[in-house]
Amino acid sequence: MFDDMVNLFNLGAFSDEEKELLRTDFTYKKQMSRLLKEARQAAKRDTCYFCGKSVTSFCNSHSVPRFCLENIATNGDVLTLNTVVDNPLMDTENGVNKAGTFHLICNDCDSKIFSDYENPDNYSNQPTPKMIAQMALKNSLKSISKRFFEIELFNISAKKTDAARMFSDAKNAANEMDLKEYVDSYKKAKKALEKGSSIDYYVCYYEKLNYVVPIALQCSLALAVDFNGNIINNIYNPSPEYRIQNIHISILPLKSETVIVMFIEDGDKRYRQFYKQFNKLTLDDKLAALTLIMFMYSEDMYFSKSIENEVRESKALCEAGKTGQDIISFTPFFDPLEILRESHSLDKRHEIPNLLSEKYKLS
Template identity: 35%
Template sequence: MNEQEKINFKKEHNDRMRKARANIKPSNCMLCGKPITSFCNSHSVPKFSLKYIANDGELLRASVLADPEKINVSSGLKNTGTFHLICNECDGTFFQDYESEEKLKGELSDKILAQIAVKNVLIQLFNKKLEISYIRIFQNETNLFANFADYEATRQFDVNTYIKEFEFHKNIAENSISGGYQIIYHEILPYKIPIAFQGMIAMKNDFIGQRINELHNFKDLSYKIQHLHILALPFENESCVLAFYHKTDRNYQKLRHYFNSISRDEKLKCLNYLILEYAENYFFSSKIYKELETNKYLKQLSREANGRPDFGLLAEENSYGIGYKPVTKDDIPIFLSKEWALNSI
């Protein structure tokens, strides 16, 4: 693309995104149920954490790795990783137990873990609704997809699944139900990491090849995808790294047993890989831009989907994935390690 084409592309994309966001705003807050006309600009990653790695109020999006044109790779603090599903009052009260450095440094109750899980599901729900709305707008403009109704039906099933999971974790948080969550890893690191992430992922296999999810099971509508919740939050001079799951997602017992057998450094290496392989909602400090720009394995990983090249779209151009060697946790920089601490860069 030349510069004018980049400008036009970004303008068209931003216009579609603005319309898509407007189309999916519900009439009621998803947490309290009250009618509302103005939704909170909620941050998927706590804003207090993002501030610690922002430079002049700017952060780098995950797209800095996958977008060769560098069209939409930075974001201001106000609009970094935001979603619009709840009211201002709920945003300020429902998550207050966990959106605190001191609380995250202490013992984590099931109520706190449930609040984190609720936020994570809301992020997924919003992004899935946004995807449907955006593609619908694009389809109306181009009529590109021959089977768009099937696409919408599949994505709507995902939406309904997220709503059920949202209600499940919300009930735990509101009623202080205990005994359901299992922490795999929780540590306050004595340095500031250059990446911020909060979300949930669905692993295909664990690190020794045991199956956790059948991610391409589209036939059995009763099949439940199991999720792992991860936080990697920088503080002023420290960082919180956390991974947990609900015991109903019992396949992650395999991962917990594996984590119990490996070193601390190896655990950080694993979680670093899981964020970069499975998630999209992570943000970087611009202080590591050079590494993000030049590391070939990071770029390759950003275009993988469950170990497949080109976002999982197998075709003649990539030999249908035959002979493709996926990126491993040992190939990429470990942004959760002390080596990449912003305190020392």
């Protein structure tokens, strides 16, 4: 049971045997669900993370703006990455109301601090610095919420056995470090919002497509390698001094268009080569690369049922979806960076259906 707990957040790392066990052993599945519930309960706070006021009922905040999800939903439902990962503990289909939500701030704050970027009327031009800061703020809040939950989950598991305690302690030391980085990003975004400054983020790509793509995404993620196989983030670097640098990507389907924006925190120089290479690609190639990156790196992606078959039938996409971020087991005989280069190669974009291209448009 403990091994599975380790894999819970690394959806792709669930072995087929583990998934089968979850599907067939009802008691086991129930145990695992209870554990998740317990952790969720423990991670619950009593004050709003943004304004600090005490809260009894938190806002159901969406990582991807609700209006974007509604633009791609079929009868109110969207599909999740679990369509390819197939973890029996996770939902494959979500009502818009439940898709990618987190509960960390109060209703009052939620209605104010994202209001510019969550207004579909504000996309006639490139998003303003304020809108970019709001996206960054949302992404860091979502990540903080996820870490709170994981830390509690490992705290609970630490109580089970000595081996579990050692592993959980190590895992939580890493989690605490991650959390600190997300809190720093959060503070930066909050400050940028308050002073209305434009120099805190660098928009490395902006595009408006004149059709509606069947996918909605908003997240920050840590790219491992660029188009030439250079390492951007070495997730194996154990030094507390080594900071993982994230890139923010939003793919926002509007009523009749789609806005795509990619930005970094100013000063995150490790992405410079990546976005230079990216910007040299043709539009079609850019969209293929973004499709691959979404499946490979993000769990915060939602897509329309209109492309369900294309997704399920593409072996390359299914593999990308199972790549996960956290490759735990490698032997000392292999160079982990070599494995990282291979598993996260952006060349794989040529093997997948280009789901953001006009061919798959909703309207």
